Amino acid sequence: MTDRTKWANSEDGSFKRQASTFRDTISPSHSVFKPAKGRYWLYVSLACPWAHRTLITRALKGLTSVIGVSVVHWHMDTQGWRFLPYEESTKGEYKSPYGFSGVPGETHSNPTSGIRNDSVRPGVDGTIDHNYHYKRISELYYKANPDYSARFTVPVLWDLETQTIVNNESSEIIRIFNSGVFDEFADPKVEPIDLLPSDLESQIDEINSWVYDNVNNGVYKSGFAESQEVYEKQVSNVFEHVQKLENILRVNYERAVDKYGEKDAASKLFLLNEQLTEADVRLYPTIVRFDPVYVQHFKCNLSTVRGGFKHLDLWLRNLYWNNDAFHETTNFDHIKLHYTRSHPRVNPLGITPLGPDPVILPF
Ligand SMILES: N[C@@H](CCC(=O)N[C@@H](CS)C(=O)NCC(=O)O)C(=O)O
Known part of the structure; x- marks a missing residue:
């Protein structure tokens, strides 16, 4: 049985992320x-950086009305993760073109003192x-495999026809979305984009591999370290x-x-070749969570x-302010409340810091 209160799962106090199944x-x-249109469904948390990359890719590829979304409570x-209770929620449920609501784009720190963990x-x-009015993500895992014994993670890409999980590894889900298999159903108003052009694939893979280990997952290895030595090593590595x-x-x-020229340069700022690629999509969820x-x-x-990091901040602000797929999928309330209220070992009193204000600087 997994000990859900303990994150560091190795003898020296370092954090190891489990492999997806x-x-x-x-x-x-x-x-x-x-x-097929409408056959697949995405289960996400708006707080989770791995789920965030699937939401961004779904939006960039014009798939918001092709693949539905349910969002777990922050x-x-x-x-583990739970949904809002079916009875209380059905009446007022608000739908946005992105498949969920919330307060996307909120850039000022909202006081959270009135919001309880069981807020509905x-x-x-x-x-x-x-789809099933389940209470928890775990029920989907057990429906897919009654003997499932690992962690109940998001994102989950679900098949409504065979009623099982297709994939629960975000790096693969975004490649499925980008692969072109859904292009015929995509929103024609969304400009087609290939996030993994073949001439850049090896460079994208190269950046992804060190960004994953040292930045995306590096912040977790720093935050969930359970010894001073491991923490110091990991935090220095993140900043390097x-x-x-x-x-x-x-x-x-x-x-x-x-x-x-100076005026337009920031809008051309990407990790590779003045063009938005998967490398940017995979980095953004970590950098947008960094300061808050x-x-x-x-x-x-x-x-x-x-x-x-002036240029990294400019890159971040350009994506956040100038691209709806990034802006509309970023929900700072879920992000801040989730981390600060869900890790009692890290933050036993569950106090959510008010800043930074603004959460993200204007462009
Ligand atoms: N390899 C997975 C990792 C996903 C993951 O770790 N998600 C976290 C949220 S940020 C989760 O659902 N954790 C629940 C748990 O471990 O109980 C992916 O990238 O899709």
């Missing part, structure tokens, strides 16, 4: 999982499970690699200034992004 794909040649308790504001604290990202973006920015959460909650406080 459902690893299938969707394609016309697959014997079971064939592309508070994760000892039994339909479409704000989360949604119901639209954030600096590496800053160096890449500085060079790219200077090149863009030469080419497009990881600096204090995970003790990644050698610097803030805004205070120490």
